[in-house]
Amino acid sequence: MSRQRRTFSVDQKLQIMNEADQLGVAQALRKHNLSHSVFLRWKRQFDSGGPTSLQPQYHKVDPQIKALEEENARLKKIIGNQALELEFKTELLKKSAVQQSRRSK
Secondary structure, eight states: OOOOOOOOOHHHHHHHHHHHHHHOHHHHHHHHTOOHHHHHHHHHHHHHHOGGGGSOOOOOOOHHHHHHHHHHHHHHHHHHHHHHHHHHHHHHHHHHHHHHHHHHO
8 A cells, every 4th residue: 555645735834843942843843743854854945045935946847848758658558569479479379280281291
């Protein structure tokens, strides 16, 4: 079972950082079940750019690229099926050729 990634709003991140200042980093991270590396990343982002730098940075996928990737996957599946079918037919031809050569002897 895979764990789903949690997302935190800017306000939540600021609240957790304030709690870390008041209660201590280890206790605040334990309370919110966060790793130290996540906390340090938030702290670095906040120190370098203020609260606006804590905004989540989602990577938008261009719809055209997504459509091309889906088509690529579909075509790869078709090619795989055709290769499997070709291999099956080749094996059948080999078997029938062997059987015909046995009959002709």
